Structure formats: structure tokens, C-alpha cells
Amino acid sequence: MKSYPLAQPEITKEDRIAVNEVLKTAHLSRGPQVLAFENKFKEMAQSNYASSVSSGTAGLIIALQALGVSQGDEVITVSFTVPATVNSIIAVGANPKMVDIETQTLGMCPQALKQAITKKTKAIIVVHAFGKAAKILEIIAIANKAGIAVIEDACEAIGNKLKNKPLGSFADIGVFAFYPNKQITSGEGGMLVTNNKSLHQKFELLKNHGRSMNGDLYDQVSFGWNFRLSDINAALGHSQIKRLKQIIEKRKKITEHYQQHLDNTDGITLPQFSPQENTSAWFVYVVLIKNPDLIKEKMTQSNIQCGRYFSPVHLQPFYKKLFPQLKLIQTERIANKTLALPFYTQLTAKDIAFISNTLLNCMN
Ligand SMILES: Cc1ncc(COP(=O)(O)O)c(C=O)c1O
Structure with missing residues (x-):
């Protein structure tokens, strides 16, 4: 009897060739495929900057840190999501505040958000559940009024648009993920998009040990992780996003x-x-x-x-x-x-x- 998995990636001959080509080079990481994938992604997401990372979770952690979220801050999000959304808040030492969803979008309820905001609220993570747009415009309006940054967890929303604008491009930062059950995959991987140059520079530091090039040498100028995406993964992501x-x-x-x-x-x-x-x-x-x-x-x-x-x-x-x-x-x-x-x-x-x-x- 035929069996039907819940999800399955679509891997073509072109995808295999793209990955094999990387294996023939000396650039298994930090090579041209990373840049090519980022460039194609920012075009799709209609954003000025795209920064690849090793997973969606890494993207969420870096997004929070780039916004300065740390110990004692509150971050409002939903419970109707994967644990990674909430884990990322704990990872930076902040306190998650989970609010209810509304039934039309299955996304964050704007009224519940309003009631949850306090002086300690530093950021909001909005999730586009199953790829469907949350009430992002209403939520951003509430956040702007309160002077709070918004991250779109668009990990499940690759390729969807609201009013002809890609999800992930509405808020201060959009985060995507490429696990093999997603619309497109890079094996493992993630992407941060933003229109803010300073945030993008922070992503690049945070994902690479906090190091910045100084001539031929590196200076470590901030805290950082190794959350880089390899060229092998990026080649697959790049080949997939073309389709x-x-x-x-x-x-x-x-x-x-x-x-x-x-x-x-x-x-x-x-x-x-x-x-x-x-x-x-x-x-x-x-x-x-x-x-x-x-x-x-x-x-x-x-x-x-x-x-x-x-x-x-x-x-x-x-x-x-x-x-x-x-x-x-x-x-x-x-x-x-x-x-x-x-x-x-x-x-x-x-x-x-x-x-x-x-x-x-x-x-x-
Ligand atoms: C809504 C949401 N946020 C975050 C993530 C985390 O992405 P990753 O598994 O690449 O760390 C996922 C992936 O399943 C997701 O669906």
C-alpha cells in the first residue's frame, strides 16, 4: 500500500547539481552561494537586506539581540506556534508573554496584544501560522504607538503576500526558515530580512562570532555566535528559490x-x-x-x-x-x-x- 508522509521536499536534478558544484570548490562555507541565495531572497521578500543563518531559531535569537532585547525585558508573542518562537525569547534572557489568537487569521489577537503591553515590553513576535497572514498591519500600528519593535516570524510564510507585499517585509525584521517541510528548503537554514542597515550589520556580526573585517584581520567587536549558513545549504536554497x-x-x-x-x-x-x-x-x-x-x-x-x-x-x-x-x-x-x-x-x-x-x- 502506498504511504503518504505529512511533508516531503521537492528535490530536482538541478538542486543536486547545484549542491555537487559546491563540493567541487574550496568554499564549503562563506562562499558565493551564500551571497547568491541572500540576493535572490531579498528580491523575493522585497527587502533591502537579507542575512542567511543556520536555522529559523537562530534567526529569531539574532533578531531579538539586534533589537537589544535582554534580561528582564518582556517580549509578547503567541502560544499557537512551534516552541522555537518562545524558546528564542528565553534564549536571550527575556520573559515571554504569550497572548491569545483570534479565529479569523489564527494569528495574534490585536486586542489581547494591547492589553499585554507594559513598560517592560521591548518587542513583539508575530507568527503567520501555517503561512496565513496575521493581522500584521493592525499589530504594527499598535506597536508603533507604543514605541515597540516588531519581528515577523514568517518561518511558515515563504512566498505569501498580503496586499501584494511579501509577508516578512512588513515589520522591523522578518525571519524565515528552510527545514525540509517548508515551501522551499536548504536542508536546515534561515533568513533575516530588514530595510534597516544598522540592524542588518548587527545580524552579520551576531551570526559570525561578533567579528568584523579589519584589513586582512578580524576584530571581534561584539558578542556573537556561529549561526552561519554553509555554502552547501545555501546552494540548495538558492536553487529552490528560483522555483x-x-x-x-x-x-x-x-x-x-x-x-x-x-x-x-x-x-x-x-x-x-x-x-x-x-x-x-x-x-x-x-x-x-x-x-x-x-x-x-x-x-x-x-x-x-x-x-x-x-x-x-x-x-x-x-x-x-x-x-x-x-x-x-x-x-x-x-x-x-x-x-x-x-x-x-x-x-x-x-x-x-x-x-x-x-x-x-x-x-x-
Ligand atoms: C513558526 C515557526 N517559527 C520558528 C521555526 C523554527 O525554525 P527552525 O526549525 O529552522 O529553527 C519554525 C520551524 O518549524 C516555525 O514553523
């Missing part, structure tokens, strides 16, 4: 096939972009359904892997100990219903018919 439009088109077709089979079905709510978003660049295809754990188990028996996105961060054992009283009504209500279906470009119309019919059978 981003085609990849998104293919993903759009898959959403259309799912819609064809599952739309207007009692008991299933399909994900939807707002009319202001103009692509179908979903990261994962998440439906809302009753008893998702039971259905996931039944689907596994037909070799169909489903996922539970997201398991709220504040309910994870580590964070539950830190925030035992925290209750986020919408986050918990939505998370109780989410089921991610297999979603990758290699799926055929026949595959989706099979997956959809199996899902419908599992619901009976």
Missing part, C-alpha cells in the same frame, strides 16, 4: 483538489486565505475537525500521516511549569480541532482523492 513560483503554483493546485473533495462537508472546516492574500502558499494544510487525535490514528492505519499543528506552547511541560495559570481560550479551542493533512508537490489528484475519501470514511 518558488512554480512550487507555490503546484501547492495551490493541491489545495484546490482538497477543496474539491472536502468543501461543504459537515464537520470539516477547510483553511482559507483572505481575499487580500494572493497566493496559496500554505506551509501545512490544516483542517478543523472533531476528534483529530482519533482521526489521525485511523488515517495512520491507511498509511496516511497526519499532524497536530500546533500543540500550544503554554501547555508543553516546560512552559506549563513556568506559566501554570495561563489559559488562552481561543488557542486551546482551535488547537483541539486541528489536523494537518499530507501536503507536498508530488501529490497527484488521485492521491488527494484517496486521502480525502479516507478522511471522510474515518469521520463516520
